[in-house]
Amino acid sequence: MKANEEIPKTDAEIKNDVLEELEWLPDIDETEIGVIVEDGTVTLMGVVDSYIKKVAAVKAIKGIAGVRAVAENIDIKYGNAYKKTDKEIAKAAANALEWNSSIPAGKIDITVENGWVYLTGEVKWKHQKHAAKKAVENLLGVKGVNTNSLIIEKTVQPSEVTDQIVKAFERSADIEAKGIRILVDGHTVQLKGRVHSIKEKEEAEKAAYKAPGVREVKNDITVQFYPVYS
Incomplete structure (x- = not known):
């Protein structure tokens, strides 16, 4: 074989790597997540008991060589002891944003519907938008975070x-x-x-x-x- 010639992984090899990665992740029961691989695209299915577990699983799979895309159909179902009302989630999200020094105060509005948190408003930097999402996605009761309406407003002119x-x-x-x-x-x-x-x-x-x-x-x-x- 010539140097630099690339050998693509088969879907079976990618699936094996995905299953091993899920098994390696702490706090995740890999038996709760099903895996399908087709032409390098990984589809994850199943049910977990927190949004952060879902995020962790998807993030880990994206780092595997050979994975071209990830489609996730993972549902989140909290036990009765861990259910939160939308009002409780909204209050906790507001506190989380207030306590994070990297997020500008008073720039982000919060709406919660059926466990989904919607963040709207304007921030100056991409990392502030990311920080806002990270701040609320770990909260108990959160099923997902939508930041599509959180706009980045750049005021600095491009230079070098x-x-x-x-x-x-x-x-x-x-x-x-x-x-x-x-x-x-x-x-x-x-x-x-x-x-x-x-x-x-x-x-x-x-x-x-x-x-x-x-x-x-x-x-x-x-x-x-x-x-x-x-």
Whole structure:
């Protein structure tokens, strides 16, 4: 076999890696989650007793080499002793946002419907939006968090955006910077190239959003497999 020639994993191999990863995760009963793999797309099914377990399972699977996409159909069902009313969840979410110093005060509104938390408003940075989501998704009774209406308002003009993003890539242990190309058009950054996992692709997007002046990131990075040398 020629050097640098890539051997794709079979769906069976990917499924085995997914099952092993689920078994490795703490606090997750892998027998509660079913796995289907088709052409590198992993579908997760089943029932767990907290939203954070669902998030942890999906995040872990995205880091597996060969996984091209993840579709989750995992339901959340709390036991009677852990059920919370929407009012109780809303109050806890408000407190969680207030206590998080990285989230601007008074900028985010909270609505809760049937256990789903909807965050609306405006923040200046992508990491603030992410922090708001993280702050409420661990709360007891939460079935999901929707941040689609939480808008990022950039006030800083782009300056040397490409250099800053490249440096961010180089600082990250989770990103192979040499496989990624960066194109800047006004406030929009387009990422191209190849990486080896969905996690690496998502980390690159997160890093690009942190650059001053960036309002939109078009993530056209392709997920491919690790090369095997012989």
